Amino acid sequence: MTSPKINNETYINRELSWIDFNKRVLELATEEETPLLEKIKFSSIFSNNLDEFFMVRVASLKSQVEGGISKRSQDGKSPEEQLIGIRNYLDPILKTQQYKTKQYIEDDFKKEDIFILEYKELNERQKVWINNYFTTAIFPILTPLAVDPSHPFPFISNLSLNLAAIIVDSESDKEQFTRIKIPGESISRFISIPIELHDNESTKYTGIAIEQIIANNLSMLFPGMSVKEYSFFRVTRDADLELRDLEADDLMSALEEGLRKRRKGGEVVRLEVSTNTPKVILDLLQEGMNIDKENLYQIEGLLALDELIELTNFNLPKLKFREHQGVTHNSLKNSQLREQEELDTRSNSNFKSIFSIIRRSDLLVHHPYNLFSTSVEEFINQAAEDKQVMGIKMTLYRISKDSLIIDALIRAAEKGKQVMALVELKARFDEDNNIQWAKQLEQAGVHVVYGVIGLKTHTKIALIIRKEKNRLRTYFHIGTGNYNSKTSKTYTDFGLLSCQPELGQDLIELFNYLTGFAKQQSYRKLLVAPVTLRSGIEKLIKREINYAKNGLPAKIIAKMNSLVDPEIIKLLYIASQEGVKIELIIRGMCCLYPQKKGLSENIKVTSIIGRFLEHSRIFWFNNDGDAEVFIGSADWMRRNLDRRVEAVTPIEENKIKKEIKHLLDSYLEANQDSWNMQSDGSYTKNQILNDKKKYIQEKIIKLYKKEEN
Template structure:
């Protein structure tokens, strides 16, 4: 039984010692990703996948988070973070913590994963290890397929140092004129629109006399060993690959933009050219001459230079996960059709197996019977959310469809919305143009939707619209009924197979009325501030969540148990953390399931000893947000799109819905407890910011929550 601790007045809860640094916490998250690549319990090609994810995550971290810190340094911002660090201190500590992790990652790949791939007949070979026939093939391949694409750029008084595009892989080449003896420097960009690994025809897929399952050579090595064709008559003295990461955060002055679409497009063009260089990756073997040439050409300090043993740009290893070798991968998973949707009428979804179709039911009648919770990727996105939207588009009784699109993939849902507009329905889509790194995709869809007659809006000036909601208005007999989907994840069939997300399908009148008000707020000049059921950022969510935490405090003060379980991606908001500290001091038992950044320090005596924080990093990316409040045995449960970060609570439009159906409440409660019992992919956060992976007790079976959820879904 938790004990009430000393009151908050005896502690200064804004003291920096009680907060973890956001950026360093993110690095700890990526360390947990790397551990999945290290863990021998993970199948080999999945370990390769996590190695690639680790690198891809770092690219984005530099392009956005490091970019912001660099801008703060240049602007001489002296503001301290809640943990008491300056921007300069954060950049220095990022470098200090990251470099050993990179050494670990590259040693893992070169000394462990690469040899294991070779044992399984998967070879990433160096050019010099190829047979003469293979080198001849690559020489011919280079002449026909690569050489025409390349553009060598000289660097001399007549040719200034070239602009390096973001995330580009390049070759730094030192050449000598045999006639004059002069030494020159040139840059050759490795084409990003060609495969990173060049493979061979079947008859040449051999190594040391044995046939290979897969054999490839890094593209930069193929170019490097044919440089004489690019510089005829010159002597190639040395060459080294290098990789550049630039500031890619968009800087859109929304209040000054007459047309947000055009403003975003202009910023995207700037991103392609690139902002300031934030990271230069080079091999440890790079000569001092080339190193200094690159640093001077891009105005870099030692802090921005990262030396690497082995291949650069390991995110390109993701290509290997497509190799058809099931024994080296997780067992395949096919999302299950929710039991209540297996009886859908044949016309509703031709993709649903004929044996699972019934007669007479449609998805709207299923929702009328009872609210429906869907849990991806355990349950099928196609058979639930896609079906809801695609058949609303063709149902003659549907009058209107309103939807927010933050990110999407594929074309099923946008095409359904276009078809709905062509069918004469009122279709409104809020396309968030500022969805980071999806801006171009969203602009393309916005234009196509507009051309099809869909009313497209771009959200609110100064706010991102991050909420994931759909409203369908349907004429039924003599009444109008509103159907809703409120979710935690994007309307993306691709990520629905990779991310764990939840969605509620309902026709409750109060939820339909709330979404009607929300869309009026998003598309018109409504100043709606209050909602019946939904918690909406930036209006009501912060105050309502804070009030529910304080209610648990009051229950403890009255001698009743207090209990909170909250699952989210990140917890960085200082006010929310402070309120959780106050709850812990009052004796509220708090379990937090935070996948990524967490700035709260658990386990501090007198501050947070009643708070436990775990992070789950596994086969699927934990993305759902669930909030549980015991409320003196009158449990309240919520799900939605918002993390407990300042941006989500104050600077984004978010929606979180209460769960009122008793069966769904129980399902979510069971899911939370299952996640808290994980001893395979769960990590426990300690007060000093370290994480340790949880293990089963002696004589206790290992529990993987994600694996267990797959098993439970299959048997339902």
């Protein structure tokens, strides 16, 4: 069969596909059944996602245009055409967000006795309180910057919220342009006003945006002047770090310098202004920052909607999803060392070390349904304390700021164990955090490395070497998500805890590749990028094609964040045409057209977006009834397959394979928070309005709670 060509008929533009994903996030913010504060949260996430999209993807396209680079995308579009397409597709989505967010704040909040007021809505007592607050807590840290022949247009830092004003000298009538940066790190965006000052006795919260306070107290900043006009604005700059392949010491210093530059930002890629911005101010902003119409976004209502996340901290449970608390994996209930130490009854309890549990059988932990603290963190904690543990090796990609895993690694090093941590300094937007952790680990005696030159280390692996009966045994964790206690509560991820000898040996050799000069080209069971993962996945797909050609049942189920790689897409098209049934569960970008006549009639694509971020990657191949199942950290994207270090592990215990298959089937049966991709690339939301509703994440919560009981 002729391999399909990759063009605009067979490949969806990845930038537009990403916007489609973020549009689905926003749909959760507009769903009637979504609790009010969760609507605000999803709107905030939408904006935060969009900021990163502009800082990286749009910035890259603009750089190509400005550099005269005419490289076309896989679907045949030039950089200019992609930028136009992004703008045209995004504009109506932004209008929806602005309209709905304004409705939530101005109408729906008030029905719940929550008041986010504008200055003009304040009563006299509130105005007195706010003006005093401005004088004591805001005024001293503001710095108005004038723009005139002796004061050039000031640098506007990335993602900062600003006020621009035209002020008039009362004596000479001379007009002058000034800019004030709204303080964003030292003061909250929304200032809480004592509820006893509100006229409504049932008030639960009263607040006001900080920019409203500043705008209505400008006279204090400009004594002897009058304020003619003012408006708010915000800029987004190119924030992608381009780094040469450097040795570790040079890489760290280069990153630190790059981060200093990022805080300021590169070229402006977007200017956001209030819709009511006076023309004189708009002209001065566009001229001062050299912004054309294509990069100007006029916003109805509040700017910087990512900061709405502050408003979700209200203690109002009925306006949120029902609180979720994960459970300890059934097999680990009697293996919590920290609990035993607190009770000081370890010698008289049923305590079993986590290593003895893993020796009995492999464990699959599923976050956030299984607690990260009582599984993965406990695994590393016990390794740090166990006298028989000789060494610990880990990869660290995105780490929480209060990481107990870091604490455990430091304790292990202090106890004389051999501890190695690969800290990926180039984890985008986490570089600064990772640099600080790397320095702290090194000071504690941990051997810190930064990975393979030219590759980003994205794999999530931890290896424990333990001495047992005069020999060494390896225990390990291979996961789909980061060693991050914070995201483990909101991202769905799998992790395998095991001591299988062959996988353990693979991991030893993989760590040798990461820390030394070993050029490992083959592994026993692991699929490792950039060495064997692409060829391994292609081989598994081709095997299903051969089964189909021979008249045998052939099926693939794959769950991932993104499907972008053109070679994998071509192979999936071929598989579909040969009769392989393919079901894809893809949260984000999908550049494949499903169910397209003559191309992909046997491929179905589902997207699940809910209260938790679907982050796990699972690959299931029917294999003539003897299913092979894999989990790991890699999506089917070029960067994961060719430019990152990734590890995908087989799941070999039948009990766990059945558990995963049951979960995959449940995902495919979901009819809420679920979208089906159509043959033209658009998405249709599943919406069952009767008692047959199936929320997959709620179903899994109930499943694990039932198992606990």
